[in-house]
Amino acid sequence: MTAPVALTCGDPAGIGPEIAVAAWRMLGREVPFFWIGDPRHLPQGTDYIVISDPSEVGDVADGALPVLAHAFAQDVTPGQPDAALAQGVIDVIARAVALVQGGQASAICTAPISKKVLKDGAGFAFPGHTEFLAHLGGVRQVVMMLACPALRVVPATIHLALSEVPRLLTPETLEETIRITAAGLRRDLGIMAPRIAVAGLNPHAGEGGIMGREEIDWIIPLVERMRGQGFDLRGPMPPDTMFHAKARAGYDVAVCMYHDQALIPIKTIDFDGGVNVTLGLPFIRTSPDHGTAFDIAGKGIANPSSLVAALRMAQQMAKARLG
Template identity: 85%
Template sequence: MSAGRPVALTCGDPAGIGAEIALAARARLGDEVPFFWIGDPSHLPQGAAFQVIAAPDEAVSVAAGRMAVLAHDFPRPALPGQPDPANAQGVIDVIARAVALVQGGQASAVCTLPINKKVLKDGAGFAFPGHTEFLAHLGGVGRVVMMLACPALRVVPATIHIALSEVPRVLTPELLEETIRITVAGLRRDFGIAAPRVAVAGLNPHAGEGGAMGREEIDWIAPLLERLRAGGFDLRGPMPPDTMFHAAARARYDVAVCMYHDQALIPIKTVDFDGGVNVTLGLPFIRTSPDHGTAYDIAGRGIANPSSLVAALKMAQQMAAARGV
């Protein structure tokens, strides 16, 4: 494998597709991205080519064609498609271990495989809505931003997993400003973009069309963007959401800040369904993840597509290079 500190890849839910796509990613990447998988070796598919390592730095010298594994024992076996709450604490501990390794300088970044939040809550009293909030807790930060990225598009939803009816209440000037500031800082630090160009979507159809379809753009979104522009931010908008994602429009900005979940995720999943990467901006360490779930329905069948994980590992390595870690 190539030189440099490796990426720490968490195992995710042992009953999902994590282990099989990790092995497939290793085969596809070859020596391109050094990484090691943290989990129970007995949870890997039968016949898997792997090599147990004692420390992360050994990952760069594992035998060709084998995946480096940092062993972490779990109490129960992994049954594809059948999540076991008894393994929940092990999943949580692996995430915390990966973060500790990065914070201790033994790994360059954390890449997380999919988890099932309900299983973690049922089995171990997991007190966080998801990966992102747990990682923010481990990193000691109060607010982070979720960005979905592929080569053709980066999107950030200002509000995420809430009902559409709740968006106008939750979406405040303070939230949008903080989202923009964290996004810009993240693009500078993690992607080497010195002056990020940010397109900001309107909340309403046609960005309100002069107040005919909603007044949020007039009353506070446009004034907020104007104030931030005066402070040196390169912002475009509020833009009509239905005209900002075609190819010519995407060429004019580095990231699109959207107002709610589907406004951001539908475009990127349309542009690159298999290659999207979930990136957490605002953490003191690098975190990426494939943009899909545990896929219990196909787990263990050897048909899961590793493309998003491959992209996530590559992006983690690129972000580490931008940070110089």
């Protein structure tokens, strides 16, 4: 048995509260989890029970969402982000980390936040969720992996202008990304000999230097050196031919060079079911692969599929860590 998964509320004005309720209804007892947030922010008519400790999740009646109450400064209007709620959102994330570090939760699943709201309302000093979690976990570098049943991808650089990628994509960055990815697949997914495809930076992986020299100058030497250290690496592979079904069968994860190179294929293959996983943390963290969706919040049309997949993956990873 594992402890339940802690689900943070995310931005209360977004779709987080409503998809949390929808996920609980869809999953039933399949994935025991509890929601951390202010009960006032849940959709009207939600059947919930306030718990005082995560260990009480198993005692909650079927159909009722277990809520670990966290009071916010005020109520919320769906679709209308409010900077006054920013500190509460930050505090909920920190509380979830404390619970998983203390063994009361097996993993964290985070609902989407608005970085602008957090910065405007609380001076949030981090680029996003991932960097804040790395800070709370006391680690220097983590890796973002997007996963669905048909594909796993890792971008070596994330939220950068495309013009900045060649400058900030270094041999050290790529090597650390590959190492964290391999360790994460072994520890969290039980893939003991991960096969890692490395994408080229340039079209056709440079085509012998005609379309760019990064592959020749340092990517190929890095891949060959790490192969000699026991890593099962393929590539660098031409990015335009590595994501069709037959190619995907040859690897467990694709390490890509920049944001869109990784995210376009996975969102094309499974837009609603993708899961964001942070590898390299001392605890498990998953998240749905979408944003706050303020434009549809409160309308009852938000799709909970990605959150359901994220909760399932959190439980799967927790079990893998237990061996």
